[in-house]
Amino acid sequence: MDSSSELKRVMSLVDALALFTIFVIPLPAHASPAEAQALLKWKSSLGNHSVSSLSSWTPSPRKATGSNLTVSPCAWYGISCNQAGSVIRINLIGANDEGTLDEFPFSSLSHLMYMDLSVNSVFGHILPQIDLLSNLTYLNLSINRFLGKIPTEISSLTKLEVLHLFFNGLNGSIPLEIGQLHLLSEVVLYLNQLHGSIPSSLGNLSKLARLYVYNNSLSGSIPPEMGYMINLKVLHMDTNFLTGLIPSTLGN
Template sequence: MEWKASLLSPQALHSWSLPSANASANTISPCKWYGISCNGLGSVIEISLPSAGLQGKLHNLSFSSFPNLLRLNLSDNTLTGTIPADIGTLSRLVSLNISMNNLSGVLPLSIANLSHLSELDIWSNEITGPIPPSLEVGNLMNLNHLELSDNLLTGSIPSTLGNMTNLMNLQLQRNQISGSIPLEIGNLVNLNGLELASNLLTEVFGVYRHLYFMDVSNNRLFGELSPNWGECKNLTRLQLSGNRITGKIPPEIGS
């Protein structure tokens, strides 16, 4: 209710209301509110409010009040400000989607506490700074989907992302990421898609044998393609346009 009161559009949560003095316990349960799901014990396990017309900030939403929350979806709203550090108290969270908002600032280091997280979607915001140490140290070992595209991220791709062995999709396109694509990404045996288009990348190290799809178009890659790319037997789509690649396409590719 504190968060609702802080929003510029509280009418979007019209079903969230305080009970009257003589209301029964069943009537006051937030489990009946729009976008809220609970377990059998009445504890909130999901907050799902995509495209709900929410305008405001997240700082008055007390994340520590939801110790059993599994899924949080606030995508496609008009949320502003930074991502609060106490989002890291959602220790059981498996899915976090706050994409398509106007969130800014850096990613909080407390994301490292979300050790059960399997899906992290923060794309299409205004997040700045480098990919934080909370991801670099590989604490999110259960993550299989990471999308940070369409932000203002800078710096390099940390090599320790190669520790996230369950990762299946890595999407960092349309940022300002520079440097090389680390060799360690090739350790991700479950990685199907690698999308890094429209950044400032200059080099590709190694061969990513397990990929089905790779998009590194519109970067600053230069030099010749290595014949070792012929070892990528699973690759069905490779996008390299908008770079400074020279020489011939090695015949090993596609053989």
């Protein structure tokens, strides 16, 4: 086979691959209409103050496929997607959003890895359905108006590395189940109304580097199991009602 024939054969393969990529491989621009519709439903439940910050969240079609119009959230404010077009990040820090998580599309965002709704006016409860976000590595709901308990279902977020819930109105105790989140490196719960004892299960968090639980109403003694947190670098437990001795195991 001469060089010109070989070149033509290679170019034909390249053209075929290009067509395959265009028509077969899903593109981010129109790959997640279900996620878009679910997010729009949550937006519609929010207060009027949220309209301007989420103005890019519109049902305007991004691309027409045959007779169907599909919508993608990937270009919306605060939204990031993976190459397949699935939502993997929601970052609405300081977006002036006001409302609850009652209509938040937990079940539609199975690929979500990063969620930051901090510095807003989100109120109500942190719902048990948060366990559906099983791929979360980062969760920040701080500086809002959340009430009630930290749901025990948070233990299902086994990939979670960072948990920030500070400056809310959360009460109840720190759930024992938090000790099942073995990848946690940072837990920040200060300035809430948490009470009860510090759970000994925190000793299971061998990767934890920073723990902030000050300015709550925690009581009882410091569990000696905390000495098992061998990577702990920062520990703030002041302004509580702790009693007893500082356990010698903290020397570990």
